[in-house]
Amino acid sequence: MKRLSFLTVLLFTIISISCARNIETNHEDTILGQWELREVMNGVKYYISFNPNQTITQVFVAPDGYKRIYSGRWSIDRDTLFMQDSRGDYKLLISETSDSTLMLIRQDSLAMICDRLPESYTNIFEP
Numbered sequence: 355m356k357r358l359s360f361l362t363v364l365l366f367t368i369i370s371i372s373c374a375r376n377i378e379t380n381h382e383d384t385i386l387g388q389w390e391l392r393e394v395m396n397g398v399k400y401y402i403s404f405n406p407n408q409t410i411t412q413v414f415v416a417p418d419g420y421k422r423i424y425s426g427r428w429s430i431d432r433d434t435l436f437m438q439d440s441r442g443d444y445k446l447l448i449s450e451t452s453d454s455t456l457m458l459i460r461q462d463s464l465a466m467i468c469d470r471l472p473e474s475y476t477n478i479f480e481p
Contacts, residue, residue: 381430384451388475389468401471401478404428410437411479423481 391400397417404410412424426439430448435458437444449465450457456468471478 381433381435381448381451384453385430385435385448385456388471388473388479389456390471390475392467392469401475402468403479410439412439413478415478421481423479 385404386406388401388403391402394400399415401413401415402410403412408427408429410426410428412426414422414424424439424441426437428438429436433448435446435448437446445461446466447459448457449459454470456470458466458468460466
């Protein structure tokens with residue numbers, strides 16, 4: 355009976371670890387692609403591209419059309435997204451990922467809700 359209990363606990367532990375690893379992989383797979391922030395501040399639009407080689411391109415477009423592009427790197431550890439660029443390092447909580455929506459929580463608890471861009475929007479990320 356002790357062996358059966360031990361084997362049951364062992365099996366449950368292995369399954370839990372396996373599921374946790376699948377969730378991490380799912381974040382990395384789901385986050386790849388191009389996104390647009392839903393809510394803008396002062397009319398400035400924000401776009402971000404998560405590339406498979408762990409690089410990012412961030413684009414800010416002002417209402418007058420002025421565009422600023424930042425390049426950097428990204429990585430994920432469990433539910434935390436780490437981004438680095440010339441402006442600094444950022445740590446965001448990944449709250450939700452799906453094929454169409456990405457919700458990130460900043461350290462000041464502000465939610466950033468992004469919608470996936472269609473592939474035809476690639477020119478936004480060009481200088």
